[in-house]
Amino acid sequence: xxxxxxxxxxxxxxxxxxxxxxxxxxxxxxxxxxxxxxxxxxxxxxxxxxxxxxxxxxxxxxxxxxxxxxxxxxxxxxxxxxxxxxxxxxxxxxxxxxxxxxxxxxxxxxxxxxxxxxxxxxxxxxxxxxxxxxxxxxxxxxxxxxxxxxxxxxxxxxxxxxxxxxxxxxxxxxxxxxxxxxxxxxxxxxxxxxxxxxxxxxxxxxxxxxxxxxxxxxxxxxxxxxxxxxxxxxxxxxxxxxxxxxxxxxxxxxxxxxxxxxxxxxxxxxxxxxxxxxxxxxxxxxxxxxxxxxxxxxxxxxxxxxxxxxxxxxxxxxxxxxxxxxxxxxxxxxxxxxxxxx
Numbered sequence: 077x078x079x080x081x082x083x084x085x086x087x088x089x090x091x092x093x094x095x096x097x098x099x100x101x102x103x104x105x106x107x108x109x110x111x112x113x114x115x116x117x118x119x120x121x122x123x124x125x126x127x128x129x130x131x132x133x134x135x136x137x138x139x140x141x142x143x144x145x146x147x148x149x150x151x152x153x154x155x156x157x158x159x160x161x162x163x164x165x166x167x168x169x170x171x172x173x174x175x176x177x178x179x180x181x182x183x184x185x186x187x188x189x190x191x192x193x194x195x196x197x198x199x200x201x202x203x204x205x206x207x208x209x210x211x212x213x214x215x216x217x218x219x220x221x222x223x224x225x226x227x228x229x230x231x232x233x234x235x236x237x238x239x240x241x242x243x244x245x246x247x248x249x250x251x252x253x254x255x256x257x258x259x260x261x262x263x264x265x266x267x268x269x270x271x272x273x274x275x276x277x278x279x280x281x282x283x284x285x286x287x288x289x290x291x292x293x294x295x296x297x298x299x300x301x302x303x304x305x306x307x308x309x310x311x312x313x314x315x316x317x318x319x320x321x322x323x324x325x326x327x328x329x330x331x332x333x334x335x336x337x338x339x340x341x342x343x344x345x346x347x348x349x350x351x352x353x354x355x356x357x358x359x360x361x362x363x364x365x366x367x368x369x370x371x372x373x374x375x376x377x378x379x380x381x382x383x384x385x386x387x388x389x390x391x392x393x394x395x396x397x398x399x400x401x402x403x404x405x406x407x408x409x410x411x412x413x414x415x416x417x418x
Contacts, residue, residue, distance in 0.1 A: 077157055077158065077159055078106060078107065078108040078157050078158040078159070079106040079107065079158060079159055079160065079179065079182055079186055080103065080106065080107045080108070080158045080159070080160045080161070080162065080179065080243070081107075081108045081110060081152070081156035081157060081158030081160070081161050081162070081246065082100055082103075082107060082108065082109050082110065082161075082162050082163075082164050083110045083112060083148070083149060083151075083152025083153070083156070083161070083162070083163050083164070084096060084097070084100070084109065084110065084111050084112065084163075084164050084165070084166050085112050085145050085148030085149060085152070085163070085165065085166065086111055086112060086113050086114060086116060086120045086124065086148075086166045087113075087114045087115065087116055087120070087142065087145075087148075088116045088117060088118045088120060089116065089118075089120050089123075089166035089167065090116075090118045090119040090120050090123055092166065092167045093111075093120065093123060093124075093166040093167075094123060095169060096164060096165075096166050096167065096168060096169050097109065097111070097127055097135075099169040099170045099171075099172050099175075100164065100170060101131065101134065101135075102170070102172040102175050103175055103179060104134075105133055105134060106179060106183075107134060107158075107179075108134065108136065108156070109127075109131075109134055109135045109136070110136050110138060110151075110152050110155055110156065111124040111127065111128070111135060111136065111137045111138065112138045112140065112148040112151050112152055113137065113138065113139045113140070114140060114142050114143060114144070114145075114147065114148045115140065115141045115143070121137075121139055124137035125137050136155070138151060138155060142259075143258040144258050144259040144260055144261070144263075145256075145260075145261065145263060145264075146256030146257050146258055146260055146263035146266075147256070147258035147259070149163055149256055149263070149267060150255055150256055150258075153246070153249050153250065153254070156246050158246060159185075159186055159245065159246060160182050160191075160194070160243050160244065160245055160246060161243065161244050161245075161246040161249060162242075162243045162244075163239055163264075163267070164286070167289050168201075168240070168286065168287055168288055168289050169287045169289075170285060170286060170287065171199075171283070171284055171285050171286070171287060174196075174283040174284065175285075177281060177283055178194070178196060178243070178281060178283070178285055181194060181279060181281055182194065182243070189245065189247070190222065190277055191222065191245060191277055191278075191279055192244070192245050192248050192274065192275035192276055192277045192278060193242055193243070193244055193245070193248070193271075193275040193277075193278045193279075194242070194243040194278075194279050194280075194281060195213060195217070195237055195241050195242055195278060195279070195280045195281070196241060196243075196280070196281045196282075196283050196285040196286065197210055197211055197212040197241065197282065197283060197284045197285065197286075198210075198211050198238070198240035198241055198284070198285065198286035198287070198288050199211075199284050199286070199287050199288060200288055200290055201287045201288055201289045201290065202289075202290045203290070210284055211238070211240075211241065212282065212284075213235070213237070213241075213280055213282075214280075214282050215230065216228065216230045216231045216232070216235060217230070217231075217278070217280045218280065219280050219282050220279075220280070220281065220282070221279065222277050222278070222279055223277075223278055223279070223280070224276055224277065224278070224332075225276070225278075225332040225334045225335040225338075226332070226334060228278070228334050228335075228338070229334040229337075231334070231337075231338050231341070233341050233344075233345070234345065236268075236341075236342055236345065237268055238264065238265075238268060239264035239265075239267050239268055240286040240288045241286070244271055244275065245275075248271050248274050248275055249271055251271075251274050252270050252271040252273070252274045253270075254266075254270050254271055257311065257312075257315065260308045260311055260312065261305050261308045261309070262305075262308060262309050262312045263312055265312055265342075265346055266312055266315055266316060266319075269316055269319065269320075269339065269342060269343075270319055272335065272339060273325060273328040273329050273332075273335065273339075299353075299356070302353055303353050303356060303357045303362070306350070306353055306354060306357070306362055306365055309349065309350050309353065310350050310365055310368075310369050312346070313346050313347055313350045313369060314369070314372055316342075316343050316346055317343060317347075317372075317373055317376065317377075317380070318376065320339055320340065320343050320380065321376060321377035340383070343384075344384060344387065344389055345389075347369075347384060347389075347390075347393075348389050348393065350366070350369055351369070351370075351393045352393070352404060352408050354366035355393075355401050355404050355405065355408075356405060356408065358401065370385065373385075392404065392407075
């Protein structure tokens with residue numbers, strides 16, 4: 077068994093995937109790199125095969141018809157032989173200076189199931205910006221030791237563990253029944269969200285491990301692109317709502333109040349994103365998607381709906397008329413400048 081499996085979804089990634097792969101190779105023989113060619117039409121397949129040929133004990137090239145990012149991650153989980161599992165997008169990279177520290181922590185739990193989730197920092201590697209924003213968690217959770225959700229009560233609204241931050245024990249992903257929807261963007265939120273009730277033993281290593289590249293015009297997190305894919309954003313939002321509101325999930329998380337609060341806040345912020353994108357667009361089609369999303373919540377679980385709808389964010393998102401939309405847009409633009417997203 078490998079110590080760590082790293083899945084790299086690759087779709088038409090020939091221009092940048094080698095930069096990513098070279099940083100992953102620094103992990104050596106303990107790491108398994110799964111290059112998942114997701115139906116690419118450029119030279120991605122050939123590059124993946126060349127790395128498998130050169131590093132046969134480390135790299136595996138897996139070719140499949142196009143299934144989207146979620147389908148590629150699913151394939152990675154299905155094929156992983158590592159004790160632990162991480163997703164690295166093909167346009168991102170890992171910080172090789174701290175790679176050994178991460179592996180050293182994982183080695184300490186290789187022989188047992190004492191670690192479910194390893195958390196580290198990630199860096200917004202935004203094109204054209206010299207001073208990079210770091211997403212870190214040192215004010216919210218203990219460092220350099222195992223902790224449980226009872227010690228993770230200081231998470232604030234707007235502070236979330238994202239896919240770039242997390243390494244899961246592979247069995248946790250499988251135990252949670254995670255299967256991401258295919259041909260859908262923004263499934264990274266669901267990837268982190270669904271296994272969380274099963275992750276009881278966590279460790280925070282306060283190092284900047286993941287370099288998250290943002291800034292390309294065609295990137296999925298570009299605001300214009302996100303608006304054009306609002307249907308996919310709201311699909312993920314619905315799946316997160318269904319999972320959170322499911323009685324089986326509630327039975328688990330009701331025993332861990334900090335976990336329950338954290339997951340609710342996560343669901344709430346994704347709902348804010350879905351709604352504000354519709355408001356920014358302002359088209360009848362997108363505003364209807366927003367209304368349908370909230371109606372879906374009410375129909376599926378009125379109790380959770382009411383909590384979302386009549387909380388501070390829900391009230392703000394339902395300010396009436398053009399004046400309300402202007403205020404919502406202004407607030408979004410201020411938040412974008414402060415937090416340096418998109």
